[in-house]
Amino acid sequence: MTRFLAEMIFLAGVVAWGAIRIPHEIRNKRKNKIEVSSVDRQERVLLLISLAGLGMIPIAYCLTRRLGFLRFADFDFSPAAAWLGALIFVAALALFLATHRQLGRNWSQTLELREGHTLVTHGVYRLVRHPMYSAFFLWGLAQLLLLQNLIVGPAGLIGFGTLYCFRIAREERMMHEAFGQHYAEYADRTKRIIPFVH
Incomplete structure (x- = not known):
């Protein structure tokens, strides 16, 4: 594993994330009326x-690092950490896909309830109430391990952690x-997000 390959794996994960989310977003916006919104x-x-x-x-870092963007914050690259990050990203994507499939028409990107909204408690929702948040935290952890940079690495955990809190x-x-x-x-x-813990 090289730093460049780790960046490409991260970008591939982002594309896969979009491939999972965008069809659900389009389908829900077209078919499901919002009944309650706290946006x-x-x-x-x-x-x-x-x-x-x-x-x-x-x-931005992955696409422009070779031009110098935030390279000053890079630290010694660990292939083992990057491989672990790649595996965690795969797990995050699998969990993300499962949550979208199990939520179906109940899914919303923001604080909204759809018309006819039901409470989903099966599948991964038997283990935690917010598995999609678990998936985003796994993404943040994968980012930390794949993009070994003092700013870019923790940015995902900090950014999503702020939203979560x-x-x-x-x-x-x-x-x-x-x-x-x-x-x-x-x-x-x-x-909430970690079975038997939190």
Whole structure:
């Protein structure tokens, strides 16, 4: 594994991520009416911070590193760490695909509930309430290991971690309001993003 190959693996992962997400986004926007929305300025800013950390900064780095972009923050490259990052990215993509398939028409990129929204508690949702967030944290970890740079590497965990910290309570409150006791019981038997831990 070389630094260049690690960058290409990261970019391939981003393309695969888009190939999973974009069809769901198009289908849901066309077919599913939004019934409840908590999208506000805070939500938009959080999405932008997450996008910067997981997308804009690392993509710019991979495409322009040879021109000098943020190269000053590179550290000694570890092939073993990069291979581990590649495996974690594959796991993140598999989890991301599973969450989209299991959510189906209930999926939304933001704090929204669709018309006829149902509470999904099967598949990976039996293990954690927010497996899509788990997938994004795995992406951030893969980015840290693949893009061995003091700025770009942790940018994904910082960017998405910021979104998670400020969004999760609002999302869970919205789910409690929508599903009441059923959601409360589900929350009692599952953790948020790491099975049996958190």
